Amino acid sequence: MKDKAAIKIIETPLSEETARELRVGQSVLINGTIFTARDKVHGYLMSQKPRPEEMPFNLDGAIIYHCGPVISEENGSFTVIAAGPTTSQRMQMYEPFVISHYGVRGIIGKGGMSMEVAEAMRESGCVYLHAIGGAGALLAEKIKKVEGVWMLEEFGRAEAMWALRVEEFPAFVTIDSTGASIHAEVERTSKQRLSGLIQR
Amino acid sequence: MLRLRDGIKEIIRKTAVSLPRDIEEALKAAYESEPENSPSREALSQMLENARIAKGTLKPLCQDTGTPIFYVRVPRELSFAVVEQSIIEGVRLATESVPLRPNAVDVLTEKNTGDNTGLFFPEIYFEQSEQDTLIIDLSLKGAGSENAGTFYKLPDERLKAGRDLDGVRKCVLDAVYSIQGRACPPYTVGVGIAGTRLAASKLSRNSLMRKLGEWAADPMVMELEKRLLSEINSLGIGAMGLGGNCTALGVKINHAHRHTGSYFVDVSIACWANRRSRLVW
Numbered sequence: 001m002k003d004k005a006a007i008k009i010i011e012t013p014l015s016e017e018t019a020r021e022l023r024v025g026q027s028v029l030i031n032g033t034i035f036t037a038r039d040k041v042h043g044y045l046m047s048q049k050p051r052p053e054e055m056p057f058n059l060d061g062a063i064i065y066h067c068g069p070v071i072s073e074e075n076g077s078f079t080v081i082a083a084g085p086t087t088s089q090r091m092q093m094y095e096p097f098v099i100s101h102y103g104v105r106g107i108i109g110k111g112g113m114s115m116e117v118a119e120a121m122r123e124s125g126c127v128y129l130h131a132i133g134g135a136g137a138l139l140a141e142k143i144k145k146v147e148g149v150w151m152l153e154e155f156g157r158a159e160a161m162w163a164l165r166v167e168e169f170p171a172f173v174t175i176d177s178t179g180a181s182i183h184a185e186v187e188r189t190s191k192q193r194l195s196g197l198i199q200r
Numbered sequence: 201m202l203r204l205r206d207g208i209k210e211i212i213r214k215t216a217v218s219l220p221r222d223i224e225e226a227l228k229a230a231y232e233s234e235p236e237n238s239p240s241r242e243a244l245s246q247m248l249e250n251a252r253i254a255k256g257t258l259k260p261l262c263q264d265t266g267t268p269i270f271y272v273r274v275p276r277e278l279s280f281a282v283v284e285q286s287i288i289e290g291v292r293l294a295t296e297s298v299p300l301r302p303n304a305v306d307v308l309t310e311k312n313t314g315d316n317t318g319l320f321f322p323e324i325y326f327e328q329s330e331q332d333t334l335i336i337d338l339s340l341k342g343a344g345s346e347n348a349g350t351f352y353k354l355p356d357e358r359l360k361a362g363r364d365l366d367g368v369r370k371c372v373l374d375a376v377y378s379i380q381g382r383a384c385p386p387y388t389v390g391v392g393i394a395g396t397r398l399a400a401s402k403l404s405r406n407s408l409m410r411k412l413g414e415w416a417a418d419p420m421v422m423e424l425e426k427r428l429l430s431e432i433n434s435l436g437i438g439a440m441g442l443g444g445n446c447t448a449l450g451v452k453i454n455h456a457h458r459h460t461g462s463y464f465v466d467v468s469i470a471c472w473a474n475r476r477s478r479l480v481w
């Protein structure tokens with residue numbers, strides 16, 4: 001583990017100020033409630049634009065989690081079995097709208113997002129929080145409770161929006177509200193090295 | 201065939217909740233090689249911790265429990281149809297009991313079947329075997345890594361890649377560069393070289409089943425595997441694309457004779473959790 005003192009603990013909902021203070025390279029531990037949203041929920045939010053009163057959860061200041069969890073149900077209560085991040089690239093075309101329209105302050109995912117999303121984050125005050133892909137069992141242990149679900153019937157368990165109470169959920173800031181992106185940086189460096197290797 | 205069905209259910213569970221030993225060892229070595237306090241070292245540490253938790257609690261390593269892909273070698277006295285039925289029932293049982301995430305979606309209605317079975321789902325490939333035992337190799341292939349595969353037709357003008365092994369090398373480097381960290385590196389990179397598209401894909405996908413220590417039998421191909429592994433790792437993409445020295449754990453190349461007029465290269469990607477197992481029955 002990294003030096004504990006270097007890790008920043010953040011609580012949901014995030015204020016604009018907190019979101020804007022975070023910088024790329026920082027490790028964070030998240031406490032509070034996060035909301036899963038992947039392809040179908042993003043598509044729905046953008047095409048139907050449900051008003052806040054038409055939704056069971058308030059996304060203002062919220063952290064969204066790109067995740068399609070494995071969930072089991074017993075006597076009407078849900079347990080998260082495995083819940084790592086999914087590839088955020090698929091949500092790119094919806095995210096600038098979701099961030100600015102609903103006031104989302106944090107996106108947890110993996111693999112990073114485009115410069116268009118980074119620009120929306122800079123404008124609105126939002127950060128991208130990179131979790132470890134494939135760490136489904138480890139991250140499920142950080143989820144203490146399923147607080148609610150929306151669109152379960154319509155979209156199924158993997159695609160519904162789940163409200164999850166988390167404690168010390170680990171992530172790295174890889175895109176911040178200044179427009180800095182570790183993903184863009186790694187891509188630039190690797191592009192130079194690739195050119196050297198294939199001598200076009 | 202009640203027992204075979206249960207054996208298949210158990211091999212699915214084992215594959216979903218534990219890493220192959222060679223992969224776990226390679227992740228440990230990668231962790232040791234990254235500098236203290238680097239994001240890539242922390243990423244690798246979480247992967248190893250995740251593997252310990254999954255094995256201890258018998259929970260899936262990853263929420264994407266994948267497309268189940270079976271490579272089956274069937275002895276003469278056993279019928280393909282009987283084995284196929286046992287596999288499908290084993291997948292249904294495992295979906296409920298492991299549990300697996302239901303991943304089979306009807307492309308016409310967009311409905312999820314809920315039990316990981318459907319048309320060509322799970323994927324099953326049969327071969328007749330001369331031996332007395334039934335051998336079933338299973339891969340649980342996550343969508344993030346499957347989406348990252350790339351297909352090339354040589355020559356490729358954009359890459360200045362000709363119809364030779366150096367052209368193949370350029371394709372593989374381009375494929376890994378293009379996906380960056382989106383498919384959960386460190387990757388196992390599988391390559392198929394052939395004269396038809398189907399053969400290239402099949403060879404590429406099969407190569408991911410080879411253990412990391414098993415290099416290609418042909419010395420020229422082995423040399424290319426080793427060179428590519430080192431060149432891919434020099435790109436600096438690193439674990440989860442956070443920057444670092446370990447982007448791939450292995451490169452596996454399979455090749456076939458090609459038609460004079462065709463030269464296909466298929467690059468398949470497995471995420472760090474290259475979940476594969478063998479059942480001998």
